[in-house]
Each structure stands twice: as C-alpha cells, then as structure tokens.
Amino acid sequence: MSKYVSKMSELKKELDEKPSVLKGNYSHKDWWDLPVEFHDGNWCFPGKPEVLQELGFANPRKWAATDADWQLPSDWKKTISEGLQSRLKQYRSMKLFLDSCIRCGACADKCHFFLGTGDPKNMPVLRAELLRSVYRNDFPLVEKILKGFSGARKLTPEVIKEWHMYFNQCTECRRCSVFCPLGIDTAEITMLVRELLNLIGVNNNWILGPVANCNRTGNHLGIEPHTFVQNIESLADDIKELTGANVSPTFNRKGAEVLFITPSGDVFGDPGVYTMMGYLLLFHHIGLDYTISTYASEGGNFGMFTSNDMMKKINAKMYHEAKRLGVKWLLGGECGHMWRVVNQYMSTMNGPADFLEQPVSPVTGTRFANAAATKMVHIAEFTADLIHHKKLKLDPKRNDHLRTTFHDSCNIARGMGMFEEPRYVLRNVCNTFHEMPENTIREKTFCCGSGSGLNAEEYMEIRMKGGLPRAHAVKYVKEKHKVDSLVTICAIDRASLTPLMKYWNPCVAVYGLHELVGNALIMDGEKKRTTDLRENTMAGFEDGGDDEE
Amino acid sequence: MKKVIMPFVMVVVLAMTPYLAVHYAGLTYLFGVIIPYTAAVVLVLGVLWRLFNWLRRPVPFCIPTTCGQEKSFAWIKHDRIENPTNSLQAGIRVLTEVLFFRSLFRNTKAEWHKDANLAYGSHKWLWLGGLVFHWSLLIIVLRHARFFFVMVPGFVDFLDHADGFFDIILPTFYVTDALALAAVTFLFVRRLSDAKMRILSLPTDYFPLLLIGAIVVVGVLMRYVVRLDIMPVKDQMLRLVNFSFDAPGEIGTLFYVHLFLVSVLAIYFPFSKLMHAGAIFLSPTRNLANNSRIKRHINPWNKDIKFKTYSEYEDDYRDKMKKANLPLEKQ
Numbered sequence: 001m002s003k004y005v006s007k008m009s010e011l012k013k014e015l016d017e018k019p020s021v022l023k024g025n026y027s028h029k030d031w032w033d034l035p036v037e038f039h040d041g042n043w044c045f046p047g048k049p050e051v052l053q054e055l056g057f058a059n060p061r062k063w064a065a066t067d068a069d070w071q072l073p074s075d076w077k078k079t080i081s082e083g084l085q086s087r088l089k090q091y092r093s094m095k096l097f098l099d100s101c102i103r104c105g106a107c108a109d110k111c112h113f114f115l116g117t118g119d120p121k122n123m124p125v126l127r128a129e130l131l132r133s134v135y136r137n138d139f140p141l142v143e144k145i146l147k148g149f150s151g152a153r154k155l156t157p158e159v160i161k162e163w164h165m166y167f168n169q170c171t172e173c174r175r176c177s178v179f180c181p182l183g184i185d186t187a188e189i190t191m192l193v194r195e196l197l198n199l200i201g202v203n204n205n206w207i208l209g210p211v212a213n214c215n216r217t218g219n220h221l222g223i224e225p226h227t228f229v230q231n232i233e234s235l236a237d238d239i240k241e242l243t244g245a246n247v248s249p250t251f252n253r254k255g256a257e258v259l260f261i262t263p264s265g266d267v268f269g270d271p272g273v274y275t276m277m278g279y280l281l282l283f284h285h286i287g288l289d290y291t292i293s294t295y296a297s298e299g300g301n302f303g304m305f306t307s308n309d310m311m312k313k314i315n316a317k318m319y320h321e322a323k324r325l326g327v328k329w330l331l332g333g334e335c336g337h338m339w340r341v342v343n344q345y346m347s348t349m350n351g352p353a354d355f356l357e358q359p360v361s362p363v364t365g366t367r368f369a370n371a372a373a374t375k376m377v378h379i380a381e382f383t384a385d386l387i388h389h390k391k392l393k394l395d396p397k398r399n400d401h402l403r404t405t406f407h408d409s410c411n412i413a414r415g416m417g418m419f420e421e422p423r424y425v426l427r428n429v430c431n432t433f434h435e436m437p438e439n440t441i442r443e444k445t446f447c448c449g450s451g452s453g454l455n456a457e458e459y460m461e462i463r464m465k466g467g468l469p470r471a472h473a474v475k476y477v478k479e480k481h482k483v484d485s486l487v488t489i490c491a492i493d494r495a496s497l498t499p500l501m502k503y504w505n506p507c508v509a510v511y512g513l514h515e516l517v518g519n520a521l522i523m524d525g526e527k528k529r530t531t532d533l534r535e536n537t538m539a540g541f542e543d544g545g546d547d548e549e
Numbered sequence: 550m551k552k553v554i555m556p557f558v559m560v561v562v563l564a565m566t567p568y569l570a571v572h573y574a575g576l577t578y579l580f581g582v583i584i585p586y587t588a589a590v591v592l593v594l595g596v597l598w599r600l601f602n603w604l605r606r607p608v609p610f611c612i613p614t615t616c617g618q619e620k621s622f623a624w625i626k627h628d629r630i631e632n633p634t635n636s637l638q639a640g641i642r643v644l645t646e647v648l649f650f651r652s653l654f655r656n657t658k659a660e661w662h663k664d665a666n667l668a669y670g671s672h673k674w675l676w677l678g679g680l681v682f683h684w685s686l687l688i689i690v691l692r693h694a695r696f697f698f699v700m701v702p703g704f705v706d707f708l709d710h711a712d713g714f715f716d717i718i719l720p721t722f723y724v725t726d727a728l729a730l731a732a733v734t735f736l737f738v739r740r741l742s743d744a745k746m747r748i749l750s751l752p753t754d755y756f757p758l759l760l761i762g763a764i765v766v767v768g769v770l771m772r773y774v775v776r777l778d779i780m781p782v783k784d785q786m787l788r789l790v791n792f793s794f795d796a797p798g799e800i801g802t803l804f805y806v807h808l809f810l811v812s813v814l815a816i817y818f819p820f821s822k823l824m825h826a827g828a829i830f831l832s833p834t835r836n837l838a839n840n841s842r843i844k845r846h847i848n849p850w851n852k853d854i855k856f857k858t859y860s861e862y863e864d865d866y867r868d869k870m871k872k873a874n875l876p877l878e879k880q
Contacts, residue, residue, distance in 0.1 A: 015661065016661075016664070019661045020661070020744065021659050021660065021661065021745070022744050022745050022748075026744060026747070026748045027744075027747075028550075029748070030552075030748075031748055031749070088606070089606060090606070090607065090609060090850060091606065091607075091608075091609060092603060092604075092606035092607060092608050092831070092833065093608065093612065093833045093834075095602075095603060095606055096603055096828050096831055096832060096833070099599075099603075099822075099824060099828060100822065100824060100825045100828030100829070100832075101822065101825075102754070102822050102825050103749055103750060103751065103754050103822075104653075104675060104679070105675075105743075105745060105746050105749055106652075106653055106656050106675060108745045108746075108749065109657075109658065109659040109745070110657075110659075115659055115667060120745070120748050120749070123745065123749060125749050126748075126749055129749070148752075149555065149556075149751075149752045149753060149756075150751060150752070150753045151751040151752075151753070174614055177614045177834050178614055178616050178652065178655065179652055179653070179655055179656060179657075180652060181646065181650050181652050181653040181679070181829070182825055182828060182829050182832055183614060183646070183652070183829075183832035183833075183834035183835040184832070184834075185612065185614060185834045188612065188834075215856075215857055216857070216865075218862060224866060224869055225866050225869055225870045225873060225875060226866075226869045226870065226872055226873035226875075229873045229875065230873070251873075251875055252875050252876050253876065254876065294870070294875060295859050295862045295863075309852060309854050312852070312854045312856075313854045313855070313856045314856070316854065316856040317856065317857070317859075320856070320858060320859060321859060324859050342842070343839075343841060343842050344610055344611050344612055344841050345610055345841075347841060347842070347845045347846070348609070348610055348611065348841065348845060348846045348847065348848050348851070349848070349851065351845050352845050366622070369843070370619065370620055370621050370842055370843055371842050371843070372842070372843045372844070373841070373842060373843055373844050373845045374841070374842040376842070381621055381622075384622070384625075385622065388622070388624060413615070414614050414615055414616070415612075415614075415615065416615055416619060416839070417615030417616070417617060417618055417619035417628070417631075417632040417839060418618075418619055418621070419617075419618050420618050420621075420625045420626070421621065421625065424625075437669070439657050439669040440669070443615065443616040443617065443631070444655075444657075468667070469667055472666060472667045
C-alpha cells in the first residue's frame with residue numbers, strides 16, 4: 001500500500017513472534033545507551049527551506065534525518081538551554097512534570113506508540129526522561145553532586161536526534177495523563193520539546209508546510225479564496241443532484257448570525273467532503289443564518305504542533321474575522337485538536353471575545369452556557385440540542401447499510417470531555433451502533449496514530465504501528481458485531497483512519513458524524529433518495545424497491 | 550543491576566555509620582542532637598523552597614485532563630469530579646487523587662494474546678500496593694507522636710488501638726508494621742520483576758524504597774526483637790521538640806541507626822522525587838476546572854503575536870476574490 005511500510009502480514013508475524021509488550025531484550029542495558037536509527041518509514045521529511053524562510057524560522061537548509069550531520073546552528077546548545085530555562089519560567093506545568101515523576105510505570109503500556117512498536121523509549125515515562133535527563137544535568141545542584149545516581153546526561157547531537165525521533169512518536173493524545181497518579185501530561189512535554197527543536201531547525205514539513213499555508217491563504221491545504229468557494233459550491237451541486245435540496249452557502253457575508261469554521265480537510269479531502277455535505281444539508285434544513293469565511297477557512301491549527309506562539313497566530317484569525325463580519329457567535333465543525341485549542345487556549349490567547357454574544361440556538365432557543373466566554377459551539381452539541389428538541393426530520397433507516405462504531409478523538413475526549421453528544425446524535429441518525437471495548441473508548445480512547453501533524457505518507461510504518469491499538473479495537477467489533485463503519489468527529493481521523501483501516505481492517509470505512517446526519521435528514525421537497533452522500537446504495541431504498549417497513 | 554546495587558550499598562553504609570560512630574566513638578551528641586536538628590531544618594526549608602519555586606511560576610493555560618463528560622445540557626449527565634467546572638469540584642478531584650489514588654485505580658495491563666490480539670486487563674496491584682504503602686507509613690508516623698508529647702494525644706491512642714487490633718503478642722503487634730514491610734517489598738520487587746520496570750527505573754527509584762525499608766526494619770527490630778528501653782528515647786525526643794540541646798542519655802545504639810536513617814530521608818526528601826507529595830496538589834491537569842470556555846483563563850505573560858489580518862489577506866487575493874464574487878472591503 002505504501003513503500004514506507006512492510007506488508008500487514010509481515011508486521012503481524014513480527015508482533016506474534018515477540019509476545020511481550022516490550023519488544024527486544026534489554027537486560028544489562030540502559031535506555032540511554034540504545035542507538036537511535038532512522039530508516040525509511042520512521043522519519044518525516046524536514047521543513048523545506050522556503051517554508052522556513054516564509055515563516056521566519058531558524059536554520060533553513062536541505063537535510064534528512066538519516067544524515068550523519070544535521071547541520072545544527074553553531075550555538076544550538078545555548079539556544080536549547082536558554083529555550084528550556086525560559087519555558088520553565090513561563091510554565092509551572094513544565095517544571096512540575098519534570099520534577100515530580102516517580103517512575104511508577106503506570107503510563108508505560110498506555111501509549112499507542114509503545115504498544116505498536118514495543119520500543120522502551122516510547123513508554124511515556126521514558127519519553128519524558130529523554131528531556132528530564134538533560135534538565136537534571138543543567139539544573140538542580142544536588143543532582144550534580146550525585147551524578148550517575150539520578151540519570152543525568154549531557155546534551156549532545158545524539159540527544160537531539162533522539163528527541164526528534166521520540167517527540168515525533170508522540171501524538172500529544174494525553175492518554176498517559178489519564179492514568180498518571182500525578183497527572184503528568186506528556187503532551188505538554190512534547191509540545192515544549194517540539195518548540196525547542198524548531199528553534200534550531202529540527203522540524204517536520206508535514207507540520208510546517210500547512211502552518212505556512214494557513215498563514216498565507218487562511219487554511220492548511222493552501223486553498224486560495226476562489227478555489228475554496230468553488231469547491232464548496234461543487235459540493236452544493238452534488239447535494240442538489242443527490243437530494244434535490246438547494247443548499248446555498250454564503251461566503252464572507254457581513255451580518256450573518258453565525259460564522260461556521262471547520263477544518264479545510266472537510267472542504268478538500270476525501271472522506272471529509274461528505275461530512276461537509278452533511279453540515280450544508282443540516283444548515284439548510286434548519287434555515288440557519290450562517291456564513292463561511294475564506295480567510296478564517298481553517299478550523300485546525302498545526303501551529304499547536306509547532307509552538308504556542310504559532311498556535312496563537314493561526315488561531316487569531318477566528319475572532320478577527322468574527323469581529324469584522326459582525327456575527328453573533330461561532331460554530332465549529334468536527335475536528336480534534338481544533339477543539340483542544342478552542343476549549344483550552346483560544347479565549348486565553350486571543351480573547352476576550354466581548355464583541356460576540358453568548359451563543360443561542362436560533363431554532364431551539366437553547367443558551368449554550370458552556371460556551372459563555374469563548375462564544376464558540378461544537379457542531380455535535382448544536383445538533384444534539386436540535387435532535388433533543390425534535391427539530392430535525394430524520395430517517396435513521398437511511399443509514400441501515402452501515403453498521404457503526406464510534407471513535408472518540410483524543411483531544412475531544414481528554415481536552416474537553418465531550419462524550420455523550422456525538423453518541424446521542426449517532427444513535428438518532430443510525431440504527432446500528434456498537435461500542436468498542438471499554439478500555440479503548442471515551443477518556444481511554446486510543447489515538448489514530450497520526451495525530452499532531454504526523455499524517456505524512458513517508459511516516460507510514462510508525463503510523464500503522466501507532467494506530468494498531470485503535471485498529472485492534474475496531475477489529476474486535478468488526479468480528480463480534482460485523483461493524484463496517486468507523487464514525488469520528490475529527491478531520492485528522494477521517495484522513496488517517498482510512499489508510500489505517502485499509503491496512504489492518506480492510507472493508508471498514510471511515511465516516512464523519514455529520515455525514516450520517518446528512519444521510520438521515522429528510523429535506524423539504526427532496527427527491528427520492530436511493531444512495532447515501534457517497535453514492536453508495538442504501539439498504540431498503542434501492543431503485544424500484546419501496547421503502548416501507 | 551548497578552542501578553540497584555549502588556543504592557543498596559548506600560543504604561548499608563548509611564545504616565552502619567551511626568552504629569559504628571555511636572558504639573565505638575560515642576558520638577551520641579552528633580547523631581542524637583546535631584544531625585536530627587539539621588535534618589529537620591533542611592526538610593522544612595527545603596520543602597517550602599520547592600513549593601515556592603513551583604508556585605511562583607505562572608499557569609498560562611487551562612489544561613485539565615478531562616476524564617469524564619463535560620458540563621453541557623441539563624439532560625446530559627455531567628461528571629463533576631472527572632470533568633470539574635468549578636474549584637470545589639476540582640478540589641475534590643485532587644483530594645481523591647491524594648487520598649485514594651483515583652487515577653491509579655484505572656490502571657490496566659496490556660497483553661498480547663494469540664493471533665496478534667491486544668487485550669487490556671484490570672490491574673489494581675500497583676494501586677493497592679501504593680495505597681497500603683502510603684497509608685501504613687502515615688499511620689506509623691502519626692503513631693510516633695506518642696514520643697513527642699508528655700501526655701499522649703487521644704488520636705494516637707485511638708490509632709494504637711486500631712492498629713494493634715491483632716493483640717496476639719507482647720508488645721502489641723501493629724498491623725501497619727507488617728503492611729508497610731509487605732508493601733515496600735512489593736514495590737521493590739515490582740521494579741525488578743518486570744522488564745519494562747527494570748529499564749525505566751533509576752537508582753533514585755530504588756534508594757528511597759530501600760531507605761524506607763531499612764527504617765521500618767530497624768524500627769521493628771527495636772520494638773519486637775531487641776526490645777529497646779522506650780523511656781530514654783521518649784526523653785530524648787521530648788528534648789528535641791522542646792529545642793533543647795542537652796546531651797542524650799543512655800539509649801540503645803539501634804535507636805541512633807533509626808534516627809539517622811530518618812534524618813537522611815528528611816534531608817533527601819526536598820531534593821528528590823519524594824516531592825511528588827507536594828506536586829500532586831499543584832498538577833494543572835488535575836487541579837484546574839475545565840471551564841475555559843465558560844470563563845476566560847488569564848495568562849499573565851500573554852505574548853503579543855502579529856498575525857496576518859484580513860486586510861492583508863484581501864490585498865493578496867483581491868483580484869481572485871473579485872472574480873469569485875466575494876464581498877470586498879476595498880474595491
């Protein structure tokens with residue numbers, strides 16, 4: 001399927017042969033002596049020099065992780081040291097998380113990358129030790145006296161390589177932090193180390209490319225305004241053809257009640273576009289007064305995977321555009337990390353949004369008190385409220401050709417805690433829904449393996465390994481309940497679970513929640529529906545057949 | 550193995566030092582007065598300094614790890630503790646972490662089953678071992694209060710009775726002594742018996758376990774085996790808590806070993822991972838309410854970042870936008 005990963009049967013055999021979770025024999029070895037080896041499939045292409053120049057980032061050059069010399073700037077050590085010190089002053093979390101780990105090992109087998117690779121340095125505790133060992137050498141006095149006792153080491157180019165490898169085998173999913181008795185969050189450490197690595201030009205083009213695009217064109221995919229409009233209009237044409245409904249989205253329209261922002265993957269990528277069609281159908285169905293911006297045309301935020309400054313810069317467009325257009329509140333599409341940013345960072349970074357009003361659903365009158373400060377509502381909350389008030393005409397039988405399960409995306413689960421709303425919507429738009437095993441859903445959900453900007457083709461081996469725990473949970477419901485549809489509320493999931501399923505569980509397709517909503521919506525004056533939004537035949541609605549019970 | 554041998558040797562040397570120094574050199578004043586006072590000062594100042602050093606750093610973002618349903622509609626059940634929306638709920642969350650190790654209770658163990666199947670079993674041993682260890686030590690420490698007061702406080706008598714429930718030998722056998730020894734042994738063996746734990750453990754993980762184990766063993770020896778005379782010990786401890794610098798009386802040498810190891814633990818405490826005792830209260834993934842959408846969280850150093858404004862964007866794309874019939878600010 002990709003030249004960057006071996007065949008599924010080979011990988012499976014490899015896993016079968018070594019039945020323990022930790023792969024390899026490490027007796028009489030210390031983790032800091034283990035070599036760091038880059039090969040095809042386990043490193044992402046570095047940021048292109050022109051992308052770095054565009055962003056004003058350090059050390060633009062041509063290089064590869066497999067090079068012996070990474071051409072670090074001459075003062076790289078000082079940059080990292082000072083960068084770490086200044087961040088320790090800014091973030092209590094960082095200082096606490098570096099100081100307080102007791103290495104109890106509760107996190108060890110909770111990480112999807114550890115479970116998929118069996119590599120000891122993928123145990124969250126050791127991932128953090130990669131930084132802690134250097135921090136200890138630089139800082140507390142007592143550790144200096146007792147060197148060798150506390151696991152302190154010097155900062156060398158080898159350490160930088162190790163950081164690049166292992167802080168890019170962390171998707172900032174926070175699963176380890178659920179189990180940590182001290183609440184240590186490896187995502188926080190990964191975010192900081194990636195920030196530090198960017199200061200010396202150690203980076204990932206799959207992250208920095210979209211960041212530069214987003215800054216320039218308003219969205220990660222680099223879609224310019226006219227193409228953005230064309231694309232959504234062509235989706236509207238498809239909707240017209242399929243359902244007869246005349247959805248007519250507006251763009252950059254001043255005075256609309258709501259500004260709708262969703263990841264650009266929904267506008268351009270398969271299968272995200274079907275989710276976009278679902279949104280358009282829904283808004284038309286309820287007559288929502290909304291507009292879409294070509295400038296704030298990105299819900300996602302790859303700045304988050306770069307540095308907190310970049311996160312703020314990219315996120316700033318949302319409020320800026322909302323103010324310019326004079327809308328009352330914001331409605332956000334299905335996306336994982338976008339919602340971690342919106343929930344935990346947006347108002348702090350770019351607020352207060354006092355020029356907006358507390359969101360009120362124009363259809364049900366529900367006041368979204370939980371969005372009182374941010375003034376941004378999640379589409380799943382919005383739809384759940386509509387369904388609860390019976391404001392949607394739905395025919396869940398139209399999804400009878402799908403047997404679904406639901407994947408909680410990491411950031412929605414552990415950076416927000418929205419579990420029930422999407423399930424409520426799903427149960428109301430489709431008749432067959434089976435949960436994956438308890439330890440793999442909700443706050444214990446497993447990452448798709450490609451989050452936090454690791455969705456690169458050349459990274460396929462690590463992605464397929466990292467996604468393995470999720471794939472196994474899907475396999476379980478596939479075998480037990482004949483599940484064939486994996487529903488998510490995350491754009492990265494839609495893009496990354498598709499190849500993951502193709503690899504581990506062929507025949508399982510990936511859907512956005514609102515695609516299923518779109519399938520089930522009975523539109524006014526619609527024509528007879530025989531296919532879903534993907535133009536797959538719906539069970540019981542075939543041409544010539546009748547749709548009676 | 551070096552990672553275990555080094556701390557083991559350290560603890561043996563630390564235990565031998567006061568024995569030799571008191572038994573052969575008679576340095577009772579050093580080990581009975583000077584070192585305990587020093588240790589107490591280091592412990593108190595060290596812990597305060599570490600706490601201050603954490604607290605003076607800002608919490609720029611509201612980053613709780615949400616482990617339950619957020620507060621949304623009245624018809625959806627809100628998980629008040631695992632996804633708190635106010636400080637009271639967050640406070641309860643932290644307290645249940647401190648008192649009952651709530652997060653550790655979730656612990657699972659991943660295993661490969663046949664045909665490359667991953668399975669996750671419930672795995673509460675670490676939770677149980679950790680809980681028994683911490684609670685036993687707490688009760689043991691509180692029981693020691695009888696040495697610090699002329700009149701034994703009521704709660705100590707109560708603990709004594711409860712702890713001595715299995716009154717089968719003389720002197721009364723304390724359950725916590727056995728539990729603490731069992732738990733510390735479990736936690737130590739656990740680090741050695743699993744390949745994952747072996748590679749992630751550091752000498753600093755074995756050292757406090759061995760040190761605490763040694764303190765408990767010496768305590769048990771004094772109480773049940775050597776049957777040390779208690780009265781001079783109490784006299785000495787009363788002198789210490791009254792800030793007296795008088796020389797100690799005749800006390801068995803084992804007492805000095807016990808006291809010295811406790812002093813070492815006190816000195817080691819503020820500069821080591823043992824400070825997790827304080828950190829657990831401050832952890833921002835647990836002690837913050839998930840209310841940043843309801844109420845703006847303030848970052849004291851919120852940096853000014855220049856972003857690409859709409860007008861700059863329109864300047865870049867005006868012609869294309871015009872052709873696409875998009876409304877423009879400037880024609």
